[in-house]
Amino acid sequence: VEGDSRGPKGLRLLLLGAPGSGKGTQASALSSRLCVPAISTGEMLREAVAEGSELGERISGLLASGELVDDATMRQVVQRRLDKPDTERGFMLDGYPRTIDQAHALDEILSSSGEGLDAAIQIEVPEEELVRRALARRREDDREDIVRRRLAVYRDKTRPVAEFYRDRGLLVEVDGDQPIVRVTEAILSALGVAA
Ligand code: AMP
Numbered sequence: 001v002e003g004d005s006r007g008p009k010g011l012r013l014l015l016l017g018a019p020g021s022g023k024g025t026q027a028s029a030l031s032s033r034l035c036v037p038a039i040s041t042g043e044m045l046r047e048a049v050a051e052g053s054e055l056g057e058r059i060s061g062l063l064a065s066g067e068l069v070d071d072a073t074m075r076q077v078v079q080r081r082l083d084k085p086d087t088e089r090g091f092m093l094d095g096y097p098r099t100i101d102q103a104h105a106l107d108e109i110l111s112s113s114g115e116g117l118d119a120a121i122q123i124e125v126p127e128e129e130l131v132r133r134a135l136a137r138r139r140e141d142d143r144e145d146i147v148r149r150r151l152a153v154y155r156d157k158t159r160p161v162a163e164f165y166r167d168r169g170l171l172v173e174v175d176g177d178q179p180i181v182r183v184t185e186a187i188l189s190a191l192g193v194a195a
Pocket of ligand 1: 062066
């Protein structure tokens, strides 16, 4: 990784991984350690639903069923968030991009401000462990059929995103089937930051 959070550009990171891989947990841990905001698109969308905004009304069914929100809507959501000044010194995106089209959109969003990404971190967890974690969590959208649907969507649409970044030499793969702090350490060490 070139540059770090103290440099003028900061770190621009993506957290990839299946639902239940621990992306959100790692995003908060890394965000405070690296001094960059953690941006979770899933959380932003759930907030929109809770607020009952126009966007929220439109997407609540998709969220409940484990389907993806369309790429054009996601582009707007992310563009608007990355326009905020707190991302000037870097950011960590958790849950975006989730399709190849979104990866291209992110390129366009970033290139309009002359920015590039530093790394895409893929947190690897075996599928049965993902199902076990999701059912233990028992959120409303964590019913087993919906959990399996979310994993299938991940396999079909999101998995190829990792390959997209691998081709660019940006992919960092980390074993997510170990204690939370070990995962954080593995990511920091892969980024060349002392834990
Ligand atoms: P998450 O908390 O990241 O698992 O996201 C929860 C839900 O929000 C997902 O199941 C999708 O319905 C939606 N979502 C979050 N991020 C995206 C995205 N980048 N593209 C499409 N849908 C998304």
